[in-house]
Amino acid sequence: MSVQATLFDKVWDRHVVVAGANGWALLWVDRHFVHEGSHHAFAKLASRGLKVAEPDLTFGVVDHYAPTQGPLSAASADIQRMVRTVEENTRAHGIECFDLDDPRQGIVHVIGPEQGLTLPGLTINCGDSHTSTHGAFGAIAFGIGATEVAHVLATQTIWQSKPKCMRITIDGKLGPGVGAKDMALSWIAKLGADAAQGHAVEYAGSAVRDLTMEGRMTLCNLSIEGGARCGMVAPDETTFAYLRGRSRAPKGEALSRAIEDWSRLASDADAVFDREVALDGAEIAPIVTWGTSPEEALPVTASVPDPERLPEHKRFRAREALDYMGLVPGRPISGTPVDQVFIGSCTNGRIEDLRSAAAVLSGRRAKVPGIVSPGSQSVKLQAEQEGLDRIFMAAGLEWVSSGCSMCVGMNGDTVAAGQRCASTTNRNFKGRQGRGARTHLMSPGMVAAAAVTGEITDVRPLLEGRS
Template identity: 50%
Template sequence: MGKTLVEKIWDAHVVKRQEGFPDILYIDTHLIHEVTSPQAFDGLRKRDLPVLRPNQTVATADHNVPTVDQHLPIKEELSRYQVDMLSKNTKEFGVELYGLGHPYQGIVHVIGPELGITLPGKTMVCGDSHTSTHGAFGAIAFGIGTSQVEQVFATQCLLQQKPKTMKIEVNGTLGAGVSAKDIILYIIAKISAAGGTGYFIEYAGSAIRALSMEARMTICNMSIEMGARGGLIAPDDITFDYIKGREFAPKDAKWDEALAYWKTLYTDEDAQFDSVLEFAAEDIEPMLTYGTNPGMGMGVTEHIPATEAQPESERPSYKKALAYMGFEDNQPLLGRDIDYVFIGSCTNSRIEDLREVADFVKGKRKADHVEVWIVPGSKQVEAQAKEEGIDKVLESAGFILREPGCSACLGMNEDKIPAGKYCISTSNRNFEGRQGPNARTLLASPLTAAAAAITGKITDVREFLNKEAELELA
């Protein structure tokens, strides 16, 4: 019997397998940041151990960094301490650090791909749940806890149970205004925030194959939001073209050797998945969430589902979520006023996202009552945006291009949404307090977020696109 892509990569990295025990899995690349690494470094000190393979470890500062005036000392004491500790720890243990001021600094899941560190067939881990982003390249990538960070530091291996496999196929052609973010929010809404629990997911189908690498990263990034261990997409020419020529990608003869291997990374025709789901791209419209987990999502023209339609055991938490958000059963959200727009995070902060937003807002102006934060995923994205004049387009629309970091994806730095305010966010989580105490988050695509910024309310971006198309035809 053939193997799935997950099985091929996993089995190639098993150092030791014994019945009744987890596999000892070799880790090719370990990504770290300032939040989940300090205790792991302390653990090494206590046991007088080095980082076994520092050349396979890459560090950056992202979660706690400010996105304005990064050349100045960090104001928040805890944030400043964590960033300073990362500098101290990486220097002591000989780990490469892309800290504040470095041209490669940025969100850990943005810099890995853009630097050519993320490659097909790798195993990659990070003390961050959205490590699944790197699976877009045909890699096994997943988040780990702090004790496991220490384990990888010390051994370059992890004890891991082999996951079950799921295939999610999306076939057909996406409609205007519908993007990768809408695909993944749609899938999560259909199968719930727990629908992928215990699985490693392979995304397939014609709609997935048509996506750019940056769009594929958005899909894989949010695999964790349906409870999955991770997600991946088999590499193809789109993947190889993206990687070629990047800073740390293989060169010359090593490129040819790597490419030959990467072309073997696909699921065999006779391979068996533990579960298979299929969706039609034509059924997906611009999406947004209305509750406090990513599974509480709906099409922008739909109404909030009724509490009575939920399983009885889930009704109390469902009512609590709607109360937190200030929403009601059967309520439409189209046309509702919003206060903030955040475009950024490891889900949607790449140059393709910023180009899409700039193209949409060119010649338009944001609503006066809305505050808009545009946060690039890395210094390289920031530099490219400025080189292309995207910063000027955004500025003309009343937006400001800030400096790289996780920003308002999570309330761990200075960029917090005030209590009670509504934020259309391109990030990945809408938990209570995720963007700040009592902040109210609605997840959406960059296009939907940009449309809300212009109108000041929840808007079906297709209305704009249809009007623009009509003008072009006139």
């Protein structure tokens, strides 16, 4: 172990199987998650007659195409085929699969942590860019493409060039109604959607330490939207408390020894980062996106930018984004009418997200339709035990099953062309939620506020007098 190592360095060093030239290394992969989209990789494996090297370290999930509003048998033939293919591929290779009949089913980045499969100090891969979520535990976790998925399946290793390290420090106390989603969108808006390319980001500072594991997962989840290879938070008591009693996490004496080990993973006090960025948590307001990239975001109290006032190289894109989004330059973003809302996804589909939306919706009616899709069946059950489902339904929203749902629209949950959706998801790309759909990313509380008022609105006044 080198001196002055960062959290990233320490976890990286533990996983180097072969050190190549120019920072290239063959890394051991501790956990590999596959889903419906992994069909290309299984096909590559089959074409070469290869077996999965470590089925016990590989886990299958059904999430991207999971129907949320009816049985699989009622879904399209394409969707049924995608779901059955991952079930068949995992079965054929002896891989445990959290399928639609499994009470542990849910979005991969929700159930990995929930089942205790995600642990500090691990390397974790999945053919999904939001794999960065798992870094919240102090793991190196990143998304990979189908060729790399096939490689990990066949060898349980992956070739990587070592990224640079960037630390984003957020000190200060977040204001009421402000959370991890706002922290993430703030730095992406400030630095740009490609700012962290080629970097592993470590989040530090008191505002990060104060976050729950759910909040840290939201923060790390969105690292990819700032271009980062991965996002990480050093494991601490909050992490260990979350892991105690999780099904697949170590227990008893094994857990004590693991915690002792994990406690040494934090970046050394004198570790040097290639890039340092600091934000003041107290200055972060609820954020909402106005354009078609996560970097096109602003505080809810601000106005839609006027392309003519932007630097020249940003004008063309801004005009195009505003045209697609149907927004008028210079008008306050607050007050923009929305047609529907969506609460869910690997970004904001956890119990804490549902609680914060329910805190706004309790005793109120939504003016627009919307769906609430819990991030996993376990989250769904817990929410029902807490009565959150009744709050959502009393408000007029639909309470549906778990999956990626309207974040990516693969399962048929889409937003119609021209419709404006306030969404707790991660991408406001053109057509992401459906062709021509207009997506505004924001926190679960902000989406609930948009539901109640029928327009983009500051959640903070709606929280006054509520716990």
